[in-house]
Amino acid sequence: MEHTTKEETHPTKGILQSEELYQYILETSVYPREPEPLKELRGVTSSHPWGFMGTAPDAGQLMAMLLKLVKAKKTIEVGVFTGYSLLLTALSIPDDGKITAIDVSRKSYEIGLPIIKKAGVEHKIDFIESQALPVLDKLLEDNENEGSFDFAFVDADKDGYVSYHERLIKLVKIGGIIAYDNTLWFGTVAMPEKMVLEELKPARESTIELNKMLAVDSRVMISHASIGDGITICMRVH
Ligand SMILES: C[S@@+](CC[C@H](N)C(=O)[O-])C[C@H]1O[C@@H](n2cnc3c(N)ncnc32)[C@H](O)[C@@H]1O
Numbered sequence: 645m646e647h648t649t650k651e652e653t654h655p656t657k658g659i660l661q662s663e664e665l666y667q668y669i670l671e672t673s674v675y676p677r678e679p680e681p682l683k684e685l686r687g688v689t690s691s692h693p694w695g696f697m698g699t700a701p702d703a704g705q706l707m708a709m710l711l712k713l714v715k716a717k718k719t720i721e722v723g724v725f726t727g728y729s730l731l732l733t734a735l736s737i738p739d740d741g742k743i744t745a746i747d748v749s750r751k752s753y754e755i756g757l758p759i760i761k762k763a764g765v766e767h768k769i770d771f772i773e774s775q776a777l778p779v780l781d782k783l784l785e786d787n788e789n790e791g792s793f794d795f796a797f798v799d800a801d802k803d804g805y806v807s808y809h810e811r812l813i814k815l816v817k818i819g820g821i822i823a824y825d826n827t828l829w830f831g832t833v834a835m836p837e838k839m840v841l842e843e844l845k846p847a848r849e850s851t852i853e854l855n856k857m858l859a860v861d862s863r864v865m866i867s868h869a870s871i872g873d874g875i876t877i878c879m880r881v882h
């Protein structure tokens with residue numbers, strides 16, 4: 645009888661599964677071009693007990709490219725943590741650009757805030773300490789906000805993503821981008837459930853549901869990029 649062993653150790657973050665190749669990408673193409681403030685913020689985040697949650701710099705590089713391609717000026721971020729993706733967004737939008745940044749924890753945001761201030765981009769950020777859903781619903785109460793956002797980045801509670809999508813699809817303009825982080829969830833979405841660490845199972849289930857929903861949502865064009873922990877880039881078409 646085939647004997648399958650349970651996944652005993654936490655899967656490594658990084659779908660590439662080759663540490664050497666990932667380091668090659670970082671050292672050749674990412675770190676030499678990473679703005680100093682982002683390097684500094686990544687540094688202070690690395691000593692945080694949950695530092696591994698920070699957006700991966702290679703994924704950040706892709707995000708910065710997307711922000712430039714859509715000429716993003718008005719954006720939303722759900723899930724700030726210490727602010728790596730928030731700072732890269734602030735560095736990528738024009739001086740009069742605005743980011744509505746939502747996180748339940750101001751405490752972790754305040755770790756990155758001094759670096760954001762030093763980079764001269766704090767004025768672009770409206771940080772809201774709250775559960776994300778009520779903030780998205782409140783934004784929709786103002787008709788002016790419908791279809792007015794150029795870009796949204798979602799990197800928070802995975803069981804909230806489907807609900808966030810139903811709001812963000814109305815808030816983002818036609819041709820605008822919604823990017824969802826961790827849509828491969830340490831590769832567990834492709835593992836048999838019995839192989840997955842208990843602590844990863846709930847988010848694995850939510851991520852599988854999200855991926856199924858996005859795959860058939862005709863309101864968006866999607867690209868499920870296997871970069872970082874999986875990023876699904878959605879462009880609103882209807
Ligand atoms: C993976 S971290 C975000 C990483 C961040 N994008 C970065 O670049 O470092 C996830 C964040 O989502 C926040 N979060 C979790 N559930 C949330 C919710 N329901 N509403 C708002 N923020 C939430 C957590 O407090 C945490 O800071």
Ligand SMILES: O=c1cc(-c2ccc(O)c(O)c2)oc2c(O)c(O)ccc12
Nearest residue numbers: 654696697698799800825826843844873
């Ligand atoms: O709640 C968790 C969240 C995350 C996490 C990691 C990287 C991200 O980019 C992200 O958005 C979330 O990782 C966990 C983990 O690795 C565990 O073992 C148990 C719980 C969690």
